[in-house]
Amino acid sequence: MNKKEKTFEEILADLEQIISELESGSIDLDRTIDKYSEAMKLAKTCNDKLKNATTKVNKILAENDMLEDFKIDE
């Protein structure tokens, strides 16, 4: 899988899709278990993304069109 990594939003959308499929009860039993493990994997990925993401530094576009760190004085 050399595809571009999915965004948080896309993973969440996949997860929501599986939930609505499970809710509709339209999936047969064998695939239900597959979907279950897939959904749990997605949920874990979401959680990991949230846990591991560090607080991003604020940037400012300086006069010279370079991005510099920007601190707001609280």
Added chain:
Amino acid sequence: MATYLTISEINHYLKSLFDKDQNLNRVYLKGEISNFKSHTRGHLYFTIKDELSRINAVMFMSAAKTLDFVPEDGMNVLLEGRISIYEATGNYQIYVEKMSVDGVGNLYLEFEKLKAKLAEEGLFDPQHKRLLPKYPQRIGIITAQTGAAVKDIISTIKRRYPICETILFPTLVQGEGAKENIVKQLTKAQAYDLDLIICGRGGGSIEDLWAFNEEIVARAIYNSKIPVISAVGHEIDFTIADFVADLRAPTPTGAAEMAVPSIIEVKQMINQYQLQITKLISNNIKQRKQAVNNLSSKQILKNPLMMYEVKEQKLDNLIDQLNKRISYQLQNTKALLKSKISILQVLNPLKILAKGYSIIESQEQIINSTKQLKIDDMLNIKLYQGQIKAQVKELTNNE
């Protein structure tokens, strides 16, 4: 030796100069109202200005209650009053005694004209509103580098969703060059792979907010490929930028709240999803189990012979019905036969013969008239018992 005055003394002195001046005791001014505030006690405070200059104004309740209109920012008015100094602050101001409307405020007129024009062009149409991303990764902020707005926006984003990156595109937000600056930064921002732009400033007078009522700013927002949240002034301030933006926020803080989700809520939501999935799966399996149970508990699977019992009984019923039907038919036929026989018995000629009648035949014909016969014809007479051969001797026609 210099004499040092207290502030009160100098203000008092200046006030006395103002009050002595006949020209200042009765002045007539025309200008535009801004920074209008109606105090709860009924006094009105505002600024009266033209393009270059301004002066503070106060209208006390006794004078204010004679007004036949509700003053508001942007209104052009005619004033009559006196100019004096408020000693506590050293500010001079006009004490308004009479005020009347002088046409519609120019800025408001411009605002309404531009609003109507852009609405006509469809810049505010809902179908042009872009959908905001739910989980933005990078947000551009176009506002002044200093001041409350940028602080409010960035700190709110960091508090709610710290994993989001912010890039500030600093701009003038009021005064000369502000509109061009905003447009320049909006255009630049397009190149920074942003999910969302927040464009705005904190509160101020209608003049302070005016850059966000400029046509070029409106068009730049409209042309942005990135969704734009406008956040100009306070809740009550509406600007052209608000109408053209994809979403209007009441304040800069509000814009940040609308821009990003709360990371705590997102985490809760995902946990909720995990619980929901597990529950769905276990329900799903439970339901299937129940379905299997329901099927296997059917009588027919428990006692397959029952299927035969039912059929046998049905067969018996059919046989019974058949028997009944046949015997009924038989009886009917018997009865019919009996009645036919009795009719036959009545009609049996032998019965008549028994009474003494006889049948005369000649040449295989039954004779019932002398016309059928000639003298000497041979007759065969059938009696009840036996037959007689005879010959015709005489024929009498008894007609």
